[in-house]
Amino acid sequence: MKRSWSDVALSVWGVLVFLFLFAPIIVIIVSAFNTGRLLVAWDGFGFDGFIALLEKPAIRDAVWVSVQTGAIAALVATVLGTLAGIAMARHPGKWVFWFIGLLLLVSVTPEIVDAVALLPWLVFLGQDAGLALFNDGVVRLVVGHSLFATAVVSYIVRARLVGLDAQLEEASSDLYAKPLTTFRRVTLPLAMPAVLAGFLLSFTLSLDNTVIAAFVQVSGTTPWPVYVLSALRSGLRPEIASVSTIMLVLTLVALGLVAFVLRRAGDSATQIARTMTGN
Amino acid sequence: MPRFALAIPAWAWLVVFFVAPVAMVVWFSFGYKPGIFGTHANDVLSFDRYVEALSPTFFTTFMNTLWIGLAGTALCLVIGLPVAYWMAVKAPPSRRGLLIALVMVPFWTNFLVRTIGWQVILAPEGWLSTLLQGVGVIDGPLDLLYTRTAVLIGVVYNYLPLMILPLYVAFDRVGTPLREASKDLGAGKWRTFARVTLPLSRPGVIAGVLLVFIPLMGDYITATVLGGAKGNMVGQLVASQFQTAQNWALGSAMAVLLILVIMVTVALGGLVVWLVTLPFRTRNRLVLGEPPSSEAADTPSASSVSGSGLADDGAASADRVPEEVAS
Numbered sequence: 001m002k003r004s005w006s007d008v009a010l011s012v013w014g015v016l017v018f019l020f021l022f023a024p025i026i027v028i029i030v031s032a033f034n035t036g037r038l039l040v041a042w043d044g045f046g047f048d049g050f051i052a053l054l055e056k057p058a059i060r061d062a063v064w065v066s067v068q069t070g071a072i073a074a075l076v077a078t079v080l081g082t083l084a085g086i087a088m089a090r091h092p093g094k095w096v097f098w099f100i101g102l103l104l105l106v107s108v109t110p111e112i113v114d115a116v117a118l119l120p121w122l123v124f125l126g127q128d129a130g131l132a133l134f135n136d137g138v139v140r141l142v143v144g145h146s147l148f149a150t151a152v153v154s155y156i157v158r159a160r161l162v163g164l165d166a167q168l169e170e171a172s173s174d175l176y177a178k179p180l181t182t183f184r185r186v187t188l189p190l191a192m193p194a195v196l197a198g199f200l201l202s203f204t205l206s207l208d209n210t211v212i213a214a215f216v217q218v219s220g221t222t223p224w225p226v227y228v229l230s231a232l233r234s235g236l237r238p239e240i241a242s243v244s245t246i247m248l249v250l251t252l253v254a255l256g257l258v259a260f261v262l263r264r265a266g267d268s269a270t271q272i273a274r275t276m277t278g279n
Numbered sequence: 280m281p282r283f284a285l286a287i288p289a290w291a292w293l294v295v296f297f298v299a300p301v302a303m304v305v306w307f308s309f310g311y312k313p314g315i316f317g318t319h320a321n322d323v324l325s326f327d328r329y330v331e332a333l334s335p336t337f338f339t340t341f342m343n344t345l346w347i348g349l350a351g352t353a354l355c356l357v358i359g360l361p362v363a364y365w366m367a368v369k370a371p372p373s374r375r376g377l378l379i380a381l382v383m384v385p386f387w388t389n390f391l392v393r394t395i396g397w398q399v400i401l402a403p404e405g406w407l408s409t410l411l412q413g414v415g416v417i418d419g420p421l422d423l424l425y426t427r428t429a430v431l432i433g434v435v436y437n438y439l440p441l442m443i444l445p446l447y448v449a450f451d452r453v454g455t456p457l458r459e460a461s462k463d464l465g466a467g468k469w470r471t472f473a474r475v476t477l478p479l480s481r482p483g484v485i486a487g488v489l490l491v492f493i494p495l496m497g498d499y500i501t502a503t504v505l506g507g508a509k510g511n512m513v514g515q516l517v518a519s520q521f522q523t524a525q526n527w528a529l530g531s532a533m534a535v536l537l538i539l540v541i542m543v544t545v546a547l548g549g550l551v552v553w554l555v556t557l558p559f560r561t562r563n564r565l566v567l568g569e570p571p572s573s574e575a576a577d578t579p580s581a582s583s584v585s586g587s588g589l590a591d592d593g594a595a596s597a598d599r600v601p602e603e604v605a606s
Contacts, residue, residue: 006468007369014365017358021385021439024396031399039395040402080289087285095283099290106297110497110541112514113301113534116521120307120318121300143296150289210391211499215521225391232504236395244392251387259380272379 025248031241039236049242059243062227066207066247069138069223073145074202080146081153081202082195086187088154089161090169103151111148115215118144122216137221144212149205153198160194161187193265200254200261207251308531319527328532337516337533343427344496344513345540351434352492355442358435359487363446364476368458379447386440394504397433398424401505425507433501438494442487449483450476478560489545496541513537 032050036043053059088096122143126134133139168190172182188195210225217226224247228240262272283290308328310321333341366378385393400407401424408421423429453476461471477484499514506512513533520530 004468010361010365010369013361014370017362017439018381020436021382024393024400024436025385025388027396027399028392040399040405042406076292080292084286084289087283091282091285093282095286099283099286102290102293102298106293108493108541109297109301110494110499110514110534110537112497112499112517113304113538114297116517116527116530116534117300117304118296119521120527121296121303124303147293147297150292154289204387208387208389210389215518225389228389228391228395229500229503232395240392240395244389248388248392251389252384255383255387272376 028241029245029248031238032245034238034241036238039238039241047242049237049239050246052237052239053243053246056239059227059239062222062224063243063247065138065141065221066224069141069145069221070203070206072138073142073149073206074199076142077146077149077153077202078195078199081150081198082157082188082191084150084154085157085194086161086183086191088158090166090187103154106147106151111209111211114144114147115212118212119215135218137218140216140218141213141221141223144216145206145209146202147212149202152201152205153195156198156201157191157194161191164190193261193267196261197258200258204251204254207247304531304534306531307527308535310528312526312528318525319531328528329536331529332532332536340511340513340516341536341540343511344537345544347427347431347434347502347510347512348492348496348544351431351438351495352488354431354435355439355491356484356488359439359442359446360484363443363483364450364472366443367447367450368476379444382440382443382447385436386444390437391500391504394433394437394501397429397436398504401429401432424505425509427506427510429505430502430510430512433505434495434498437498437501438491441490441494445483445486445490446480447483449480449486452483453479488548492545492548493541496544497537513540 031039031042033045033047034042035046035048053063084099088099118140122134122140125131134143169182169186172186173179177185208225209223210229213223214226214229217223222230224243228244231237231240259272306321307319309324309326310319311323311325311327312318313320331337366375366382370378399405401421402408403420403422403424405421408417411417411421412419423432457475457479458471461475462468466474497514498512499518502510502512502515506515514537517530517533517537520526520533524530
């Protein structure tokens with residue numbers, strides 16, 4: 001069949017837009033192998049930037065803080081979000097309307113507003129209210145990163161369970177399983193793909209979080225994106241690109257796992273796309 | 280045990296770390312900055328900070344942000360719509376998973392890092408500049424970085440995946456049979472697109488526009504990396520009031536105003552679109568046995584109480600509907 005000019009134009013446009021989407025990423029990956037002093041100016045090919053990760057404690061610490069807070073924040077968000085998602089799907093009522101309203105508010109509030117609001121609040125909790133816990137850098141970052149992630153996990157878990165019949169749980173209780181047993185042996189396994197996907201998404205969201213982290217961090221526990229943000233002012237060196245490339249690979253592995261988990265659970269490509277954008 | 284018992288931990292967490300701090304910011308916004316060393320005081324309450332935040336110096340930035348927000352969203356729609364259509368309709372089904380994955384990669388690359396990528400590309404000494412000078416398109420070094428145009432390129436880039444994905448989902452949901460039916464009834468491909476595919480994809484368009492516009496308006500990083508002094512956005516104003524000027528009262532008022540501007544713009548935009556499309560919608564109305572996605576999106580099934588509350592928001596409801604319809 002001969003392709004019409006509009007089809008050809010669409011394909012060309014599609015390819016161009018994909019090139020546009022990948023242009024800066026390719027630039028960063030190429031710059032990762034730059035041996036020069038500045039990211040912008042190409043000098044030669046080499047692995048100097050990657051070696052910096054091993055040699056510079058500041059970079060190593062930043063990456064470690066990011067991974068650590070990412071994992072803890074993801075755990076917090078997954079526990080809170082899973083319970084909330086199950087409650088919304090299995091015990092609907094008027095309250096769900098208000099609760100989703102709250103989740104929506106959390107997801108549409110600009111990050112910068114969250115950030116400027118959390119800073120004085122954590123200072124208040126830590127100093128005026130005397131809760132020394134909130135002076136800890138890791139705790140602050142976990143709190144900041146977990147907000148949006150909690151909303152995302154709640155949406156995903158609810159969406160999955162709403163799509164599954166509650167009959168299995170009813171059967172379980174008809175067979176005299178205690179509510180807790182039903183929850184542990186039936187509801188949770190049903191929700192598991194969504195829970196795992198939610199955990200990994202929360203982890204990557206947390207690794208990515210720059211704005212809130214920049215405000216709530218205390219010196220000594222600077223996460224990687226905030227380190228990059230401060231490097232922006234003092235001059236970007238190729239090692240920024242090198243470490244970012246490693247982080248990108250880490251993120252892609254996590255997302256590959258999400259897609260794999262969802263596909264195993266029988267989702268189509270479209271459903272995976274929707275889950276992974278947090279809807 | 281109340282029905283919402285399992286949601287209490289999440290609810291409490293969000294109330295303590297989201298509602299309370301944001302409420303505190305709203306409270307700060309009615310106060311003032313006492314002297315050089317204080318950050319905020321609330322013993323005298325007034326709207327003065329709001330007046331101050333709208334004074335000419337800051338008002339320019341608000342207008343600038345709104346301009347970038349509207350232009351950026353429009354560009355994302357114009358650029359993303361054909362791509363989403365191509366992915367959902369024209370590309371071979373076996374390759375769709377790969378294409379979606381390719382859209383996701385930039386979406387999940389660190390926001391700051393991909394923006395820095397653009398800084399490298401657009402830099403006057405960068406390779407794009409060299410290339411364009413070599414070809415002879417421009418005479419001197421590329422003068423794009425640290426302008427409003429650079430910020431616009433940056434935000435279109437950063438938020439484009441958020442437009443493509445919901446549009447893709449919407450186009451995918453329309454399905455081949457309706458398009459073929461339209462063709463069998465004698466409509467050309469443009470007519471089919473304008474009168475069948477696009478109207479049925481309305482929830483996706485609404486979701487995409489909201490998913491792009493709302494975070495874009497609050498963007499802080501893109502303007503910081505690419506904007507310099509000329510491409511300022513409100514996010515930076517708020518940040519600088521808290522970080523450098525130490526005027527929390529004014530910064531809070533700006534933050535509240537930012538949220539209000541976003542809400543009012545979305546409401547006005549929704550109203551305008553609703554009014555403009557009113558004649559088309561009455562004329563194009565076609566009622567099938569069971570109305571597909573477009574109509575169902577506005578009235579989610581009664582079994583899902585939550586959906587109905589979201590209908591006026593679009594972003595979440597439009598994307599959540601399929602599960603409810605499917606169930």
